[in-house]
Each structure stands twice: as structure tokens, then as C-alpha cells.
Amino acid sequence: MVSAVFHSPLEANVPLSSPATVSVVAPAKAAAVAVPAPVQTVPRKPLDLRAFWMRVLPPLAGFGLLLLVWELIAMNSTTGFPSPLVTAKQALAVFADPFYSKGPNDxxxxxxxxxxLQRVALGFGLAALVGIPAGFAIGRFEFLARMFNPLISLLRPVSPLAWLPIGLLVFKGANPAAIWTIFICSIWPMVINTAVGVQRVPSDYMNVAKVLNLSEWKILTKIL
Structure with a gap:
């Protein structure tokens, strides 16, 4: 009798799994420190001595030449023509006390x-008071422009020296004549420049004013 021996199967050796590897994450670094960008310095241009002296020397040379000629004329003059040094001394004496008063003529x-300055302010102020409104009117209305343009073209080139005798004849005094001369010489540029400025206002603005039926006062204060 054959006896069969049954052997129990060998238990399979189950390999132990390797321990789980824990990945260690390095802690995040603190906020990176901002490194300032290097400041770019603009290199300075070297001083151009030649250009500097070319700007300085010619005026000094001209002034020195004037003083030299002046001194030579004073040295050779028999009529007491003052030299630059004498003139400088007299100027210092005049400006030492500029507000003395020893009578109306001294x-x-x-x-x-x-x-x-008072005469200039009065003459210029009167010219502005008359010339600016006149310029607005001439620039605004074509009829006035055609009427006054020939007169302005005729009177504007007249020399101030020609207006002064007329002022003396009319006003019988030096002070009013001087104010009149400043006035009449200042009014023409004001009239012309104001009129040209008004005429250069875009036509679209004027067309809108016509559509809105604006008054002349509104056009003057809001558009012109």
C-alpha cells in the first residue's frame, strides 16, 4: 500500500514592504530681500573750455575796446570830455542819494x-482801455475791419518823435504830451493783435453760436 504523503504548501514568504519614504520639504525661505538696482550715473560731460571762452571773451573784448577808445578820446580832448573813471565817480555820486529834493528843478x-514810470503806466493803461475793445470790435465785425484797416495802416508807421510835437501843441504841457505819445504809440499793437486773435477763433465755434442764437455779449464772454 502506497501511502501518499501530502505536504502542505509552503507558505510564501511575503516580503515586507519597505517603509514609506517621507519626503522632507525644506521650509520655504522668507521673502527674498529685494536687492536695489544699481543707480546708473550719467557721466558728466567734460567742460568745454573753448566754447566757454568763446562765449565770455568776445563780450569782454568788445567792452574793453569801448573803454579803451573812450579813454583815448578823453585824453586827447580839449573840451573836457570825461573819461570812464570820471563818469563812474559821477554816477556813484548821482545814485548815492536818488531821492533828494531841492526844488522842482533839482x-x-x-x-x-x-x-x-507814472507816465508809462497812464499812457499804456489808456491804450489798453481803448485798444483792446476796439480790437475786439474790429476783429468781430467785417464792416469795422474794412473801415479802420486803412486808417491803422496809415497812422501806425508814424514815428513817436512826430507825435510829441502834436501833443505839445494840443495839450500845452510836457507831461500830458508825454502821456499822449506813449498812448498813441501803444494803441496800434493792441488793436492789431486783439483783432487778429479774434479773427483766428475757429469758425465752428461761431457757427454753434449762431445755431444757439447767442447774444453778442455771450459770444464775447464765452467764445472770444
Missing amino acids: QGVGWNVLSS
Whole structure:
């Protein structure tokens, strides 16, 4: 009798799984420190001495030549023509006390300057008071432009020296004549420039004003 021996199957050796590898993540670094960009310095241009002296020397040479000729004329003059040094001393004496007053015909240079500035202010102010409104009217209305353009073209080139005797004849005084001369010489540029400025206003604005039926006052204050 044959006995069969049954052997139990060998238990398979199950290999132990390797321990799970834990990936270690390095902690995030702190916010990166911003490194300032290097400042780019613009190289300075070297000083051009030749250009500098070409700007400085010619005026100095011209002024020196004037003083030299002046001194030579004063040295050879028999009529007491003052030299530059004598003129400088007298100028210092005049400007040392500019506001002295020793009567109506003997006053310091400061009072004379103030009187001249007063005449200029009055003449220029009167010219602005008359010339600017006249320029607006001439630039706004073609009829007025055609009427006054020949007169302005005729009177504008007249020299101020020609207006001064007329002022003396009419006003019988030096001060009003001077104000009149400043006035009549200042009014023409004001009239012409104001009229040209008004005429250069875009025509679209004027067409809109016509459509809206704006008054002349509105056109003057809102458009012109």
C-alpha cells in the first residue's frame, strides 16, 4: 500500500514592504530681500573750455575796446570830455542819494524814474482801455475791419518823435504830451493783435453760436 504523503504548501514568504519614504520639504525661505538696482550715473560731460571762452571773451573784448577808445578820446580832448573813471565817480555820486529834493528843478534820479514810470503806466493803461475793445470790435465785425484797416495802416508807421510835437501843441504841457505819445504809440499793437486773435477763433465755434442764437455779449464772454 502506497501511502501518499501530502505536504502542505509552503507558505510564501511575503516580503515586507519597505517603509514609506517621507519626503522632507525644506521650509520655504522668507521673502527674498529685494536687492536695489544699481543707480546708473550719467557721466558728466567734460567742460568745454573753448566754447566757454568763446562765449565770455568776445563780450569782454568788445567792452574793453569801448573803454579803451573812450579813454583815448578823453585824453586827447580839449573840451573836457570825461573819461570812464570820471563818469563812474559821477554816477556813484548821482545814485548815492536818488531821492533828494531841492526844488522842482533839482531832484534825485529816483524821483525822475518814478515820474517816468507814472507816465508809462497812464499812457499804456489808456491804450489798453481803448485798444483792446476796439480790437475786439474790429476783429468781430467785417464792416469795422474794412473801415479802420486803412486808417491803422496809415497812422501806425508814424514815428513817436512826430507825435510829441502834436501833443505839445494840443495839450500845452510836457507831461500830458508825454502821456499822449506813449498812448498813441501803444494803441496800434493792441488793436492789431486783439483783432487778429479774434479773427483766428475757429469758425465752428461761431457757427454753434449762431445755431444757439447767442447774444453778442455771450459770444464775447464765452467764445472770444
